[in-house]
Amino acid sequence: MNVIEVNKLRKEFKSYSSRSGLKGAFRDLFTRNYKVLRAVDDISLQIKEGEMVGYIGENGAGKSTTIKMLTGILTPTAGEVRVNGMDPHREREKFVRTIGVVFGQRSQLWWDIAVQESFRLLKKVYKVSDEDYNTHMKEVIETLEIEPLLDKPVRKLSLGQRMRCELAAALIHNPPLLFLDEPTIGLDVLVKMKIRAFLKEINKKYKTTILLTTHDLADIEALCDRVVLLDEGKIIYDGRLDELQKNWVEGKQVHFEFQELVEVSSLEELSKDFDVKWRPGERKNQWVATVEGDDDAVSRLMSQVMLKHAISDVKINQVSTEEIIRNIYEEGIIHG
């Protein structure tokens, strides 16, 4: 069964552009120039029950706008949306009972009062029975380790503490579908790992469907089998994460850090027998070779290079997801 069913969804915004200078500002008082911006451009998407889907894209690619349409906050300009079998905007009050949402950049807890008061209010808002609340929330509170934070006002919590409480607040009614918009933004590694482990657990236990947007691809790697890649409002990739890795690049990356200055021509000369691409690394005297072929080719290349040039450091990497995605954005096409 499809939990999320999106067909040719589109959202347009009118945006005003101001004219320059004082004269322009006066003219803006009477007539304004505006242009129509298409934030989400005819996307179609199906998500099944129990899936964890990573929704990624650059800033302004339309991720948040899509989430806002899927949660019923914004009305689509065109297209169809069915989430949990309902039209999110039209049946808003009924619909939102079946979803949980976390906006990483916005708090949904009441700022001035203790966390447990917020929970108590949300419990009433979602009409959760004492019984359900006690069994379900006790677990959530334990796993997220927020017990000692419950009597503190939200404004006194650190970001990591607050985010764990936000997550718990989104789960008070144990929704079958969870939207997470940048839930790990600004968090340290430990908190991130805690949150990831927790999400995995509820996914396994309750078959909670999770749609996640993030800029931290490690989140996606840790959680999602499936990724949807968005660019300028269009879906440019929708499929398994490992396939993306497989199709985009085969082979490995070797990072060489040389002791002295090395010309690219000399490196190319050395490696002319291999199928290899060189590019300068991020640090001084660092070069990165992307080698196509088997492990044997990699080791032969390395010995060739190291024979000729003194190195201070060498690393072999799989091509990282981050790099793949960077390449996709830069080149705008999908291989394979």
Added chain:
Amino acid sequence: MANLSMYGEMIRIRFLMMLAYRTNYYSGILIYSINIGAYYFLWQAIYGSQETLGGLSVMQMTTYVAIAWMARAFYFNNIDREIAQEIQEGKVAIEMIRPYHYLAVKTMQGLGEGLFRLLFFSVPGMFIIWLAFPIDFSNSLNVWALFFISIIFSFIVNTQINLITGILTFFLLYNTGLIRAKRVVIDLFSGLLLPISFYPIWAQDIMMFLPFQAISYIPSMIFTEGFTGAEVYSALGIQLFWALFLIIPIQFLWVIAKKQLIIQGG
């Protein structure tokens, strides 16, 4: 039933929030007392040796001022500013993912604020004022009952006007000027600063067609027994009319606002 307990919880939370900032609470009592004191002496000076002005005696006038401010503690709320802020900061997004009616919740929060002030400002404040100034409290239970019905309508009408002002932020995006203007208009036209019967006839004629008199003038006149007999019931009728009538523009604006909602800041 379940909804009722949710709204009860909202009111409780508002109490907690008001209590979270104690200084606000104490300074609130002080500000109200100073205001009443200042208006008391001002009216004393205006009356001078005259017995009555605009159909009210000095005693009625003082009572009018005291009760008008005390009623204000109940009906007054800042939900227009809160709505504006939530829109400007993009917090409406969170409100829209909650299974409740945003405006109903805002009204309940306003009611929580009002009840808090009524119990913790007005009642102790009124006691202090009663000790300090000669004020004529009616001992007719009937007057008190009618007064309470009347200030409930004051709350409704004032909150409705606040909701309209707040919702307009959806369209204007920056609304501080309008909110300030609304506040001055209400203070002036509602009869808080000056009973409406003191205005020139042509101004009174205009005000009869505006909802503001339902906010302060009517409950204060009922309490000071400036209205008697059938006058009281027709005044309550006016309040009821506005309370019902204002639902129309609110619903209208709300439907349009939801459609063209833009979330600020991503």
